[in-house]
Amino acid sequence: MPEHVAIIMDGNGRWAKKRFLPRFVGHQKGLNSVKRLVAHCASVGVKALTLFAFSTENWRRPQDEVNKLMGLFLKALQKEVSKLNENNVRLLIIGDRSGFSEELQTHIHLAESLTEKNTGLVLTIAANYGGRWDIVQAVQQWQLAHPDSSVAEMTESDISDFISLSELPEVDLLIRTGGEQRVSNFLIWQMAYAEFYFTDELWPEFNESSFDKAVSSFAHRERRFGKTSEQVAQ
Numbered sequence: 001m002p003e004h005v006a007i008i009m010d011g012n013g014r015w016a017k018k019r020f021l022p023r024f025v026g027h028q029k030g031l032n033s034v035k036r037l038v039a040h041c042a043s044v045g046v047k048a049l050t051l052f053a054f055s056t057e058n059w060r061r062p063q064d065e066v067n068k069l070m071g072l073f074l075k076a077l078q079k080e081v082s083k084l085n086e087n088n089v090r091l092l093i094i095g096d097r098s099g100f101s102e103e104l105q106t107h108i109h110l111a112e113s114l115t116e117k118n119t120g121l122v123l124t125i126a127a128n129y130g131g132r133w134d135i136v137q138a139v140q141q142w143q144l145a146h147p148d149s150s151v152a153e154m155t156e157s158d159i160s161d162f163i164s165l166s167e168l169p170e171v172d173l174l175i176r177t178g179g180e181q182r183v184s185n186f187l188i189w190q191m192a193y194a195e196f197y198f199t200d201e202l203w204p205e206f207n208e209s210s211f212d213k214a215v216s217s218f219a220h221r222e223r224r225f226g227k228t229s230e231q232v233a234q
C-alpha cells in the first residue's frame with residue numbers, strides 16, 4: 001500500500017460535456033468522487049492523500065467557471081469539514097491562499113485548526129497551487145529563516161524542509177484521471193521519485209475500484225531509486 005497518494009483530478013468538464021450539461025455540473029459530480037475516495041483511502045490505510053483542486057494556471061479559465069469553483073470550494077469547506085473531523089481526518093490546504101477571498105481564507109484557517117490534532121488520514125487539498133510557486137516560496141522561506149546565510153549554501157534538504165508537505169512521507173503514487181499524461185505544474189519537487197498512473201476515466205467516474213486498480217499497478221512496480229534490480233532484491 002502506498003503511504004502517500006497524490007491525484008490530479010481531471011476530466012470534470014469533459015464528463016459534463018458528454019452529457020450536454022454545463023461544466024460546473026461536472027465539478028459538482030467531482031466533489032462526490034472526492035468524498036468517496038477520502039473514505040476509501042482512510043479505510044484501506046493510506047496515510048496521506050493529496051488532491052489537486054485548482055492550479056495557479058486555472059485562473060485563466062472563464063471568470064464564471066472560476067467563480068463557481070471558488071463557490072464550490074467554500075461550500076465544501078462549510079459542509080464537509082465537521083464530518084472529516086468526526087472521522088479523525090486532518091485537513092491541510094496548500095497553495096497561495098492570498099489569491100482567495102477573505103471569507104474563503106477564514107474557512108481554510110478554521111478547517112485546518114479544527115482538524116489539526118487528528119491522527120488519521122492526512123487529506124491535503126492543493127488550491128491555487130503550482131509546483132513552481134512552491135519551489136520559489138520554499139527558497140524565500142529559507143532565506144527568511146536564515147537571514148545571514150547565502151543561497152549559495154543552500155542544499156536540497158533545505159528546500160525539502162520548506163516545501164509544502166515537508167512533514168509527510170514523499171509521494172509514492174501519482175494518479176491522473178482524464179487521459180492526459182502530464183504533470184500540469186503539480187508537486188514537481190515532491191514527485192521526483194513517484195510512480196505515475198494514468199487512466200482515461202474522467203474524475204466524476206473514478207471510484208473505489210478504480211483506485212484499487214491503481215494501487216495494484218503500483219504494487220507490481222519495482223522502485224529502484226537509482227540502484228540496479230539486483231541491489232534492490234538484496
Ligand code: IPE
Pocket residue numbers: 009010011012013014015053054055058069178
Ligand atoms: C479538473 O477538471 C478540475 C479542475 C481543473 C478544476 P477539468 O475542468 O479540467 O475537466 P476537463 O479537463 O475540461 O475535462
Ligand code: IPE
Pocket residue numbers: 008009010011052053054055057058180182184
Ligand atoms: C490540472 O488540470 C489542474 C487540476 C486538476 C486542478 P487542468 O485540466 O487544469 O490541466 P491542463 O491545463 O489541461 O494541463
Ligand code: MG
Pocket residue numbers: 010011012178
Ligand atoms: Mg482538465
